[in-house]
Amino acid sequence: MEFNLLQYEVASRVATVTLNRPDKRNALNGQLVAELRQAFARAAAADDVKVIVLKGNGEAFCAGADLEYLQQLQQNTYDENLTDSRELMQLFREIYQLDKVVIAQVEGHAVAGGCGLVTVCDLSYAVPEAMMGYTEVKIGFIPALVAVFLVRKIGEGRARELLLTGRLVTAEKAARDGLITAVVPAGEMKEYVAKVAASLCNDASGNSLKVTKKLIGTVLDLPIQDGLEHAAELNAATRGHEDCKRGIAAFLHKEKLVW
Structure with missing residues (x-):
């Protein structure tokens, strides 16, 4: 199984899945969603994997949907859009229900669907500079899929604020609201997440x-x-x-x- 839009590696019982579209700010499209599903399925089935880390190459963690992808969706029929929506739905559900712990290592902005990926991870650590939010309502779209998970994670009141305003919030506010686990300085992030993953592998x-x-x-x-x-x-x-x-x-x- 080869990946074109992400990188997959395993070391010390930790599988690292890295979004690898830095020139597109790791934006999601149909191919990347499909490759993410394949990568998580591989990690789920691997006996030498106990923890999974999800991260992104470049300045952004994930900027949401790719612009070309959004343009294509406008040409789709209802049934085509429903099929496409269910692919992202399956990805979110599979991460949320995976038998293994998934950690989001957020070293850049996480927006819309990208913030959705952070939402469904078990633990998430973001650098102070990262901005997060669900901007769908600002382009006439809706944060439909992520709402199912976000309300469970942070409660209805905080979810309403984020989903209805569509505004981006700082990593510090995201941590206060319970969207992410903690804020970690950029220079310490790699080592910090590695220690968390190692502890999960060795101590639990x-x-x-x-x-x-x-x-x-x-x-x-x-x-x-x-x-x-x-x-x-x-x-x-x-x-x-x-x-x-x-x-x-x-x-x-x-x-x-x-x-």
């Missing part, structure tokens, strides 16, 4: 990360009693997993366990 059970991510993604859809019952069932099932047995044994014997 892969099964525990998978089940916890799944629980977080489903519990809001359930009434509280159903959510608690689902959590109790997952709790019981996890206790019988080999990872839990190893982890408890190491804890009781005061042994350092490297996952």
Whole structure:
């Protein structure tokens, strides 16, 4: 599997997916969305991958939809646009529901669909200079797909502010609102994200990360009693997993366990 618009590499159980259209500010088009889906599918299936880092080459993380791509969409029929929209929908859903932790390393502006990519990642770190937001309403479009995830992530009130105004916000505000995990100075970003990824790889059970991510993604859809019952069932099932047995044994014997 070859990629033309992104780079894919694996080292120390971390797969790094890098958007590689710097001359287009890593803007999304049909081909890039398809390649992203392929890259995440490869990482999901790889036994030597535990964590995935998503980043971009050049000055921008991702500037949203490519201009030529937007022009083409205007010529599409409703059915063609629905099919195209579902491709991006699938990408967002696959990242959100992936069994492995996905980290966004945001070293430039993340706008519209680019900010959507940040939204569906599990953890996200941005440089202070990065501006983020969903500008769709300013061009007569709507931030439809990302709204489903953003409301879950930061709540209705903050989501309304970002989605209805269409304005870009600083990384500091994005962190305060819960859109991103933290702001990290540009000179420290590479090392910082590498340390987070290494900690996830070495200090946490892969099964525990998978089940916890799944629980977080489903519990809001359930009434509280159903959510608690689902959590109790997952709790019981996890206790019988080999990872839990190893982890408890190491804890009781005061042994350092490297996952």
